[in-house]
Amino acid sequence: MTVHSFQAHFDDLIDREVTIEPKDWMPDDYRKTLIRQISQHAHSEIVGMLPEGNWITRAPTLRRKAVLLAKVQDEAGHGLYLYSAAETLGVSRDELYDQLHSGKAKYSSIFNYPTLTWADMGAIGWLVDGAAIMNQVPLCRTSYGPYARAMVRVCKEESFHQRQGFEIMLTLSKGTEIQKKMAQDSFNRWWWPSLMMFGPPDAESPHTAQSVRWRIKRLTNDELRQKFVDVTVEQAKVLDLEMPDKEIKWNEERGHYDSGPINWDEFWNVVKGNGPCNKQRLETRKRAWEEGQWVRDAATAHAEKWKARKAKGAVAA
Amino acid sequence: MNPNSTPDSYRDPIPNSTMELLTYTLQLADNALIIGHRISEWCGHGPVLEQDIALTNTSLDHLGRARSLYQYAAEQFNKLPVEKKTEIFSSVALQNLVSTAVQVQEDDLAYLRDGWDFKNVLLLEQPNIDWAYTIARSFFYDAFNFLLFSGLLKSKDETLSAIAEKSLKEVTYHLRWSSEWVIRLGDGTEESHSRMQKAIDELWMFTGELFVADDTEKVMAQQGIGIDPLSLQDAWMAIVKSVFGEANINIPAGAWMQQGGKEGRHTEQLGYILAELQFMQRAYPGMEW
Amino acid sequence: MEEQKINKNEWPLWEVFIRSKAGLDHKHAGSLHAADAQMAMENARDVYTRRMEGVSIWVVESKYIHASDPAEAESLYDPANDKIYRHPTFYNLPDEVKYM
Numbered sequence: 001m002t003v004h005s006f007q008a009h010f011d012d013l014i015d016r017e018v019t020i021e022p023k024d025w026m027p028d029d030y031r032k033t034l035i036r037q038i039s040q041h042a043h044s045e046i047v048g049m050l051p052e053g054n055w056i057t058r059a060p061t062l063r064r065k066a067v068l069l070a071k072v073q074d075e076a077g078h079g080l081y082l083y084s085a086a087e088t089l090g091v092s093r094d095e096l097y098d099q100l101h102s103g104k105a106k107y108s109s110i111f112n113y114p115t116l117t118w119a120d121m122g123a124i125g126w127l128v129d130g131a132a133i134m135n136q137v138p139l140c141r142t143s144y145g146p147y148a149r150a151m152v153r154v155c156k157e158e159s160f161h162q163r164q165g166f167e168i169m170l171t172l173s174k175g176t177e178i179q180k181k182m183a184q185d186s187f188n189r190w191w192w193p194s195l196m197m198f199g200p201p202d203a204e205s206p207h208t209a210q211s212v213r214w215r216i217k218r219l220t221n222d223e224l225r226q227k228f229v230d231v232t233v234e235q236a237k238v239l240d241l242e243m244p245d246k247e248i249k250w251n252e253e254r255g256h257y258d259s260g261p262i263n264w265d266e267f268w269n270v271v272k273g274n275g276p277c278n279k280q281r282l283e284t285r286k287r288a289w290e291e292g293q294w295v296r297d298a299a300t301a302h303a304e305k306w307k308a309r310k311a312k313g314a315v316a317a
Numbered sequence: 318m319n320p321n322s323t324p325d326s327y328r329d330p331i332p333n334s335t336m337e338l339l340t341y342t343l344q345l346a347d348n349a350l351i352i353g354h355r356i357s358e359w360c361g362h363g364p365v366l367e368q369d370i371a372l373t374n375t376s377l378d379h380l381g382r383a384r385s386l387y388q389y390a391a392e393q394f395n396k397l398p399v400e401k402k403t404e405i406f407s408s409v410a411l412q413n414l415v416s417t418a419v420q421v422q423e424d425d426l427a428y429l430r431d432g433w434d435f436k437n438v439l440l441l442e443q444p445n446i447d448w449a450y451t452i453a454r455s456f457f458y459d460a461f462n463f464l465l466f467s468g469l470l471k472s473k474d475e476t477l478s479a480i481a482e483k484s485l486k487e488v489t490y491h492l493r494w495s496s497e498w499v500i501r502l503g504d505g506t507e508e509s510h511s512r513m514q515k516a517i518d519e520l521w522m523f524t525g526e527l528f529v530a531d532d533t534e535k536v537m538a539q540q541g542i543g544i545d546p547l548s549l550q551d552a553w554m555a556i557v558k559s560v561f562g563e564a565n566i567n568i569p570a571g572a573w574m575q576q577g578g579k580e581g582r583h584t585e586q587l588g589y590i591l592a593e594l595q596f597m598q599r600a601y602p603g604m605e606w
Numbered sequence: 607m608e609e610q611k612i613n614k615n616e617w618p619l620w621e622v623f624i625r626s627k628a629g630l631d632h633k634h635a636g637s638l639h640a641a642d643a644q645m646a647m648e649n650a651r652d653v654y655t656r657r658m659e660g661v662s663i664w665v666v667e668s669k670y671i672h673a674s675d676p677a678e679a680e681s682l683y684d685p686a687n688d689k690i691y692r693h694p695t696f697y698n699l700p701d702e703v704k705y706m
Contacts, residue, residue, distance in 0.1 A: 023673055023676050053360050053361035053362075056357050056360055057357065057358060057593040057594060060428075062383065062387070062423055065357070066377060066380050072373075073370055073374070076363075076370050080370070087637070093639065118597055118606070149636075157657070172606075289364075291447070292363065292448070293364075294506065294509055295502075296641075297505070298501055298505025298506050299501050299617065299641035299645065300505075301506045302502075302505040303642040303645075305504060305505075365639065367638055367639060374656065494648060
């Protein structure tokens, strides 16, 4: 087959919504876009462990502590599934780490915000995981098989994350005055960054059309953001919390909530590294990786020695 | 805790055995909580994603066991006559709770007791430092735990024996995991070998306390409820020697052992652990979370 | 699996197969890195069976898996299309025949 016919075959599979698998021919752009998107997502999972990880040692009850720990651990698992999916595209996890540590690769900017109170564990679960789920559910049917399968697993596990977050918020909002204040303060701080999680407005998002065709993306940034606003306003009512955006208003004609302007200047600055925690998060990840080098080397060395001994018949199989 | 020290014991012997059981259960619970807490500090900082996940599983096992034990300890505590309740734990927070006559819960025992009322052994509160220290600390404790819960299966106390049955499955895996890592690090590279040996050398002085029975452990062992830890020492040493042999690690020469944890006399480490662990409950008392 | 750029220091990649309950086949669950088979087995337990997903695990180093070439799919799989006589529904039996 010529490149042209390979391309035609690929396009045909995409149009018929047939899943692309690792050994199938795929255009370079498709491979690159996938590696970028999957690894960004993977990086977000493991950097995302840090803001919540902050509160594992301070969780207010043993039950909350166990749940939070299990949740942050799930994020490690999600990172792992996604790195594995990226690896099927011919890139190693170590290379992807290098890209993260050198600042070449991005991760979700939301994790560059600090977790200041226990209520942030609630707000992150409710809003950040809520937004993530909205982004992720359509990806369970994305065109690349390993990615889609990883996302199915992620989404299955993710559903408890948002629920536990909402439960924390509900407990706080039904609690004492100070607890309610904690919940509202946290909602105020996480609301706008959560909206920014869906990415820049469609008009400024160059990859959207191609990505939608490839089913790497299934709904546009603005569509997803609107969906998120609509459901969250209703959930905030259940929590009896005030919307941080005073311009939120039901629009009968559109059948959606209208909302106030997002500070995209802040968004781009945080993306560029000027968020409150960018440096700290990256340093923490780098330190864990560098300080783990001797451990990984030790395991490799031991495995090799063991193999050599076994070959010599010195140890039983 | 002398059974003859209060006139109550003459009329009603139950509170005294309840006291012993409470103290014993708390000791088991505190060990589980403190090691679980320490290991949980690794979450997000492990040397490789797979091991980050593995270590968190272990932490969750310990915390799960801590919860079952605190629940059981709370049951014992709530059975005590009120004058006993006010006598046992001196923290203001717990005193306040007792004075309102509400039943204490698992969290009250974990979050409202002061350091001197914690009964965990000193080994478990030692900091993570690096992977080798973490592995050494776990290995010493896992080997002990494996033997302890094997014994507690036969406890005359049904709750403890049920907890032991569940724990033994978990601990069997913990011991396998930490033994393998002792061997990997000991046998791996020059650097990992020297780090492993150093961690073993420095933590060794905290291992003796595991086997020194305090009064509670003696009474509980006599009643067939608990285990005299001294009876586990030979088997523990055999596990250690066998793993160290494969790991090419030497048993430290030093014979001086630290102790005090079981009586509530801790290292400086515990204060910092509790400052974080108990922060929310102490800063915002009496709230639901 | 495709030969990947091997980082000398990176632990090898393993494929994990899990039997979700007694009587079922092992099914591919995902992959992970581990220094040796023992660790791969334990990592698989810790990563892929946290929610009681399994009762038995197989791990195999990814480099030992041979996969068919999708370009040959037609010659490999299409010839089976006309062998409908391999399926029980191909045969017409009178309704009176039971248990067959």
